[in-house]
Amino acid sequence: MSVASPKNFEHTISKKLRSNVLKIALFATGLAGIVAEYVLSTLATYFLGDSVFQWTIIVSMMLFSMGLGSRLSKIFEKDLLQKFIYVEFTLSIFSAFAALLAYTAAAFTMYTGFIIYAFSILIGLMIGLEIPLVIRLNDEFEELKVNISSVMEKDYYGSLLGGIFFAFVGLPYLGLTYTPFVLGLINFLVALLLLIVLWTAIATKVKKRLGLTAFLVALVLASGIFLAKPIILFGEQQRYKDKIIYQKQSRYQKIVITQWKDHHWLYINGNQQLSSLDEQMYHEPLVHPAMKLLPAVKDVLVLGGGDGCAVREILKYSEVENITVVDLDPAMTDLGKTHPVLLELNQGALLNKKVEIINDDAFHFLENTNQYFDVVIIDLPDPKTVELGRLYSLEFYTLASKQMRPNGTIITQAGSPYFATKAFYCIDKTMAEAGFKTQPMHNQILTLGEWGWVIGVKTEYPKPNLKENLQQLSFTEVETAWLNQEAMQLMTSFGKKFFLSDHDDLEVNTVHNPVLYKYYLDGNWDIY
Incomplete structure (x- = not known):
């Protein structure tokens, strides 16, 4: 060998x-x-x-x-x-x-x-x-x-x-x-x-x-x-006109807070989410019309809204027993619970014992939850991508409807009816296709421009005209900074500026046919 x-x-x-x-x-x-x-x-x-x-x-x-x-x-x-x-x-x-x-x-x-x-x-x-x-x-x-x-x-x-x-x-x-x-x-x-x-x-x-x-x-x-x-x-x-006082790249998004004098702005991926200058003009229409359409609300679901301002408005209703906040990013909800700027804005709403925070995808949550809600409030970023468009889809609204009690209300922020008109009306049409009686709303927000929401009722409202019922809502029993009956009449009225002649030609946004983000990106954002 x-x-x-x-x-x-x-x-x-x-x-x-x-x-x-x-x-x-x-x-x-x-x-x-x-x-x-x-x-x-x-x-x-x-x-x-x-x-x-x-x-x-x-x-x-x-x-x-x-x-x-x-x-x-x-x-x-x-x-x-x-x-x-x-x-x-x-x-x-x-x-x-x-x-x-x-x-x-x-x-x-x-x-x-x-x-x-x-x-x-x-x-x-x-x-x-x-x-x-x-x-x-x-x-x-x-x-x-x-x-x-x-x-x-x-x-x-x-x-x-x-x-x-x-x-x-x-x-x-x-x-x-x-x-x-x-x-x-x-x-x-x-x-x-x-x-x-x-x-x-x-x-x-x-x-x-x-x-x-x-x-x-x-x-x-x-x-x-x-x-x-x-x-x-x-x-x-250089991307922001005001001083950055906080920034964090989370697993899901870039979060930035800026400051100008005594006011603050919150941005996600470079897009404004709110400003302390006028956030009530966004959050009050997002919350109170949906809440006031029902005689009593016990269980509320907030999809998104990790800044806590929508929850602040919901907590003005003492009869509310449970508020479930579903926001994908724990970095955002942690910020809403701990950062001095957001704590001052939301008045510590996310720390309230009525509030349960779940860090999960909103679509996944609706697919798996056994909970039922009187009101569903959707406060998510604009549908500028396929992923976000999924949260404005027929399937998404259908899932939400299944978890809502009879006569329950749903409302979503729907972007700008002026800058992204087709996207705005696509959301309205998609929600209606899911079985909701819908009504679009809009408001001029100082720092965002013309902004819109779509509100829906799960079953036929006692009176046939949802628009009239919204216009007759009274807010004397709840403290608001801006919203009142006169504002509701203006918010539910659309002039020729926002009339879309080919509304019927718009497609319904679905998971398998994600048209919404295309409508959104085709908007007139260059003049914004």
Whole structure:
């Protein structure tokens, strides 16, 4: 029986070590690559809107660019290891600074999208170079079928871990400020690991150049990490005309509070949700008409409304026994319970013992709840995406109807009848299709412009004209800052300005035919 010589044994170990290092590198870059796609897609959605479109375009552009990168890799004939290390150094810079440059660009130009799309192409090209180079480098260590399968396997495994990292750690805890720098560090450490372990395989004249490059990249990354927060805050501040006093990137959305003199504004993903200057002109019409149509209300469901202002209005009715608030984002409801600005606005409403807060998707909640409600109040963001449009769908209103008691009322904020007329009437038509007797309403809100709601009654109201019943409502028994009977007469009257001649041609918004977000995006927002 022959015994392997120490020299051969060391050679075998060396080959195995080099092969494993290459696979570890690809696992790490697979993780970083998929997270880079998610970061850029989230950035594009935040700055440009329409999440379905942006995620589709960014991911498609990156995959196409990866194909181009793979094609370009064939022009590299020599010094493959050296070139792979340079690719990793380049990727570390691109990945780390994509978000910073996007925020900086947002402060000075309207063309932030071009920056984001450009980075998606550049990063895609670099990622596309990685796999072919690693396969060729690993070719001397493993036979072809093992080489290809093991290399691809590690890359795909890394992608899974990257997705988990982004969803549960990156976005909710590190946000778009520091997640990109984690990616940059991963690519940098991969390059550094290859440089150290495979040092002897690198030509002597190249070692100094690679070492200097590593030092410079480390310096740039360290500087970026140090400056990231103030730069992003600067870029973010330019998107708002008033001073930012609070901002948080949660797992679901970017929450910002700004201040001007003694007044405050709440924004979600850059869109105003309320202003302390005039929020009563929004929340009073959202709550009181639906409450006053019924002789007594015991159980109220609020879908959205994590700021607590709608709950504040509901609590003015002493007969109410239970208020269930369903808001997807715990960051929003926690803010409504703890932040001084919102606590002052909502008067501590979310801390009231009558209030139960459930952090869940509103659609999912309605599908699974066994509770029944007298009034359902829907205070959700505008239906500008497919995901949000689902919460204004026929299926959604049908689910709500099943959990409502006879003669129960439902009301939803419905965007602007002026700026998004078709979307507004689509919501009205969709709610009516679910079996509700409906009536659209509108009000001029100082900081939002012309805004609207759609109110519905589950069964035929005792009097045939819901509009007349709304106009006759009296609010003398409840304390309101703005709403009264005269206001209700104005809110339920629409002149020619808001008349839609092709109302009958509008489609009903359903989960499988999500037309609402298209109507919304086709609105006259350029004049807002």
